[in-house]
Amino acid sequence: MNTQQLIDTAKAMVADDKGLLAMDESTPTCDKRFAKLGIPQNEETRLIYREMIVSTPGLSESISGAILYDETVRQQKNDGTSFVKALSDTGIIPGIKVDTGAKEMATHPGEKITEGLDGLRERLAEYVQMGARFAKWRAVITIGEGIPSRGCIEANAQVLARYAALCQEASLVPIVEPEVLMDGDHTLERCYEVTEETLRTVFDQLYRQRVVLEGIILKPNMVLPGLICSQQNSVDEVADATVACFLRAVPAAVPGVTFLSGGQSSELASARLNAMNVKFKSQVPWELAFSFARAIQQPAMGIWGGNSANNVAAQKALYHRAKCNRDARRGEYNTAMEGT
Numbered sequence: 001m002n003t004q005q006l007i008d009t010a011k012a013m014v015a016d017d018k019g020l021l022a023m024d025e026s027t028p029t030c031d032k033r034f035a036k037l038g039i040p041q042n043e044e045t046r047l048i049y050r051e052m053i054v055s056t057p058g059l060s061e062s063i064s065g066a067i068l069y070d071e072t073v074r075q076q077k078n079d080g081t082s083f084v085k086a087l088s089d090t091g092i093i094p095g096i097k098v099d100t101g102a103k104e105m106a107t108h109p110g111e112k113i114t115e116g117l118d119g120l121r122e123r124l125a126e127y128v129q130m131g132a133r134f135a136k137w138r139a140v141i142t143i144g145e146g147i148p149s150r151g152c153i154e155a156n157a158q159v160l161a162r163y164a165a166l167c168q169e170a171s172l173v174p175i176v177e178p179e180v181l182m183d184g185d186h187t188l189e190r191c192y193e194v195t196e197e198t199l200r201t202v203f204d205q206l207y208r209q210r211v212v213l214e215g216i217i218l219k220p221n222m223v224l225p226g227l228i229c230s231q232q233n234s235v236d237e238v239a240d241a242t243v244a245c246f247l248r249a250v251p252a253a254v255p256g257v258t259f260l261s262g263g264q265s266s267e268l269a270s271a272r273l274n275a276m277n278v279k280f281k282s283q284v285p286w287e288l289a290f291s292f293a294r295a296i297q298q299p300a301m302g303i304w305g306g307n308s309a310n311n312v313a314a315q316k317a318l319y320h321r322a323k324c325n326r327d328a329r330r331g332e333y334n335t336a337m338e339g340t
C-alpha cells in the first residue's frame with residue numbers, strides 16, 4: 001500500500017471544484033436506459049456511445065475522474081486509443097466499478113446485499129495494470145415498511161469496508177458508496193435517520209478494517225424525501241438536512257464527499273449541490289462534490305439517441321451538465337444557466 005499515493009489521488013479527485021463522471025453502468029443498466037430511448041442494446045452501440053462521451057471536447061475542465069465498467073475499461077476508441085489512455089491524456093483520472101451488483105439478501109425480504117469480494121484482490125491487480133487509479137463499490141439501502149434492517153446495514157457496511165481495505169492494499173482509492181434509495185413515499189426526516197445510521201455503521205466498519213480515511217472518497221445520497229412523498233422539501237431544506245447529517249456522521253479526515261444523483265433531475269441535483277456549497281463550503285471539513293451518472297449523462301443520451309450524426313449536440317449537452325455541476329461546487333450555479 002502506498003499511503004501517500006492514495007491521499008494524493010483522493011485529493012486530486014475533488015480538486016479545483018471538479019467532480020466525477022460516473023459512466024460505469026453495468027451492461028443490464030446501460031441497456032435498460034438505451035431501451036427507454038429506443039437505442040439498440042448491444043456491445044457495439046455501448047462502445048460508440050461511450051466513445052462519444054470520452055471524446056467530448058473540454059470535458060476535463062469540469063471532470064476530474066471517470067468511473068468505467070469492466071466492459072469499457074477493455075475498449076478502445078476507433079483510432080485504437082484505449083478509453084483509459086484517452087481519459088488520462090486529457091487529465092481525467094480513470095477508475096473502475098468493481099462490485100458485481102446488489103442481489104436479493106437471504107432472509108431479508110425487500111433488501112439487497114452487494115456481491116463481488118471473491119477474487120477481488122486479483123481483479124484489482126489487473127485493473128491497476130490497465131491504469132485505473134480508483135475503484136467504486138455501491139451498496140443499496142432501501143427504505144420501506146420495517147426496513148432497512150440492522151442486518152442489512154451491517155452486512156453491507158462490512159462488505160464495503162473489506163472492499164475498501166483491498167483497494168488500499170492495491171494503492172487504489174476506494175469510492176465508498178452506501179446509497180439510501182429515494183424510491184418510496186418516506187419523508188426527508190426518515191431519509192435523514194436512515195442515512196445517519198448507515199454512515200455511522202459504514203465508518204465504524206472502515207475503522208475496524210483499518211482503512212485510511214484520508215485515502216477514500218465517500219459517495220453518498222443526498223438527504224431527500226422519497227420520490228413519491230407528498231411533501232417535497234425546498235432546495236435549501238435538502239442542503240441543510242444533508243450537511244447536518246454528514247457533520248454528525250462523516251469524519252473530518254475524509255477528503256471528499258461526491259454525491260450520486262440517484263434519480264433526481266439534472267437541474268435539481270445541480271441546484272441542491274449549489275445550495276450546499278453556497279451555505280456551507282467554508283464551514284465543512286470535506287469537499288462537497290459530485291459523482292453523477294444520470295444527472296450528467298441523461299440529457300446527452302436523449303439527444304444522441306443512437307445516431308452519431310447527433311454527436312456534437314450530445315457532447316455539448318454533456319459539457320453543459322458537467323460545467324453546471326462545477327459551477328454548483330463554487331456556489332455559482334443558477335437555473336438561468338439552463339437552456340443557454
Ligand code: 13P
Pocket residue numbers: 022024138177260261262263291292293294295
Ligand atoms: P446516479 O448519479 O445515476 O445515481 O449514478 C451514480 C452511480 O454511480 C450509481 O452507482
